[in-house]
Amino acid sequence: MQYTIFILLLPLLSFIILGLVDTKWKAKVAGTIGTLVLATIALLSYYTAFEYFTDPAYRVHEVYQQVIPLHTEWLRFTQYLSIELGILLDPISVMMLVVITTVSLMVHIYSLKYMEGETGFERYYAFLSLFTFSMLGLVVATNIFQMYIFWELVGVSSYLLIGFYYTKPSAVAASKKAFIVTRFADLGFLVGILILSFYTKTFDFKILNSLDKNVFASGMGATFMGGSVLSWALALIFIGGAGKSAMFPLHIWLPDAMEGPTPVSALIHAATMVVAGVYLVARLFPVYFTFTPEVLHGVAYVGAFTSLFAASIAIVQTDIKRVLAYSTISQIGFMMVALGVSGMGGQEGTGYMASMFHLFTHAMFKALLFLGAGSVIHAVHSNEMKDMGGLRKYLPITHVTFLVACLAIAGIPPFSGFFSKDEILAATFEFQPFLGAVMSLTAGLTAFYMFRLYYNIFWGKEYKVEHGHKPHESPFAMAFPLIFLAVVTFFAGWIPFGKFVSSDGAEYHIHLDAIVATVSVVIAVVAIVFARFLYRKENSAPDKMQAALPGLHRAATHRFYIDEVYLFITKKIIFAGVSTPIAWFDRHIIDGTMNGLATVTQWTSAKIKGFQSGQVQQYAYVFLLGTLVIAALVVFTLVY
């Protein structure tokens, strides 16, 4: 399994080469190199998955083992504290390898045509490779510190890619917002890591997940303000994950991140980076479940609230990428809820398995949705729904693949979304019926807003062809990923996921709960029919609905004013109350002292400048005085 190191090294090498060469080679070469590297590592990932899941050597009593092909110490601080780097292969990391490389490969192929002719094409591919490397490093991390290193790298890559169009002020602002919000969450993450490692004396996942009581004894015993130190540490670690995964209230960066190119949104903000938080909780799941179940329940409630909150905003958005962004926030909420309500082992561990399954299927169909949206934007040169309509005639491939993805996300069988979402709903109902009802409602809203989006783009009013410029279907390089992802979305539901990924590594046969399945399908179908009624043909029903609840509609359109709250806190409280006095102190007192030193030096120097006047007679005079002094010393004190 040593070859797995190449899955990480090849994109890093690609980043370095593409970054250094930049515009010296033709743009097509950069695109080809990037895509070929990704194709190679995708194939390597598939082979790794094949070998891992089929080779009986990696299983003990039918339980998948954690395999560590590579492990090295990088930086040693003291006898007990060192930073290690390594590759950890276990069911979820292998699954993530497959997901990341597949989606990244699709995005690379898609971008060959989508970003054709853009300035900075080579830079784009370099950053995509950097991102792929960082994300892959994150998922195969053997210890939490390595995961943190790659976590930050992923954040940087996201910043670079969101701000790709750096001449646009809105893109620059969005990239700054994304980086600062996630960095702020990472502060919690770091504090959590430090507390956890201080009490458990280790960073390593293998040791932490072994649930050895001795390791956790001191953490469980010590308390801080009512909760055990371990709960605080794990809650803080979750906050880090919540920032990256756009949970409320740290979700504000994700809609703005749509300023980046659409393939970037597909890769980073739909399929991979935003699931890093979910992955983190899944990675530490044994610790969460065994020692701090209350934090896990907190995770579930945060996820559920975020889900409903984001879905209600998505219903009224008019920018198609914003709808998809809020949809992503909502779906990640689903994944967090599933983890939060999960138990361990067998039937109890359904939530964990469902969360990972949903991660897999969601990555595929969300990437498909974003790439399809990119195809539409490419055709009509606008992001707004009002500029679209009736596009099914002009964009057949995009139409069909988009429809497949919408059906998947709505949870209609036999598409993949149905299977994963159904398991989540089953697990949630098992835990708490109220939470199950909330998630079912959110699922209904999901189906509604997705089909609102679908009908507004492809049906609705007829498309106004302006000055003979008919929208054209995308070229093959853009259509191929759509078709590929649509095929995966169609068939992925039939993968017996429990056979590969489950909470304790043992095989788990998924069985569908008939009641939950039927109820969820009925809700989805009702929502779709409702959307069809409202949006399929141009009519006044939506406007009448808006007129009926104007306040709610306005609040939802303004995203429930969360951004305004943040702006208020930063401008009025932090900038005015804290930053301004400190800036005053810095400018007047510290700079004043330095300037004062300089002024004194200058004044002194002006005074003694006279000694070097260049006047010979003055020099001779001083010489004479010196001689007289020495003579006086010799004569009167006899100093010889």
Next chain:
Amino acid sequence: MGEIISNLSAGIIPMEAYLVLSLIMFFAGVYGFLTRKNLLMILISVELILNACDINFVVFNRYLYPGQMEGFFFTIFTIAIAACETAVAIAIIINIYRNLNNVDVENLNEMKE
């Protein structure tokens, strides 16, 4: 004071008288060197200093070492060298005049940079 006057009336000039003379000449030269603006006046002051030293040599030779003649010879040397040095100095002053069109010592301060 009494011995000086009686020595004076006896026709013997005391050595101190010559030394006082050369002292006054020397410090007149020093004063002139330090205060005059014109380069030629500075040169004249240097001559004064040199001549004061010559007087010192001669006086010490005559009064303290009457039989030997080194002091006198050294004085002749010094006078000759003073003459050469004056020639060189005049050459420099002429060059300065050609560049600056005057011979004020206050203009000669570029070496400080």
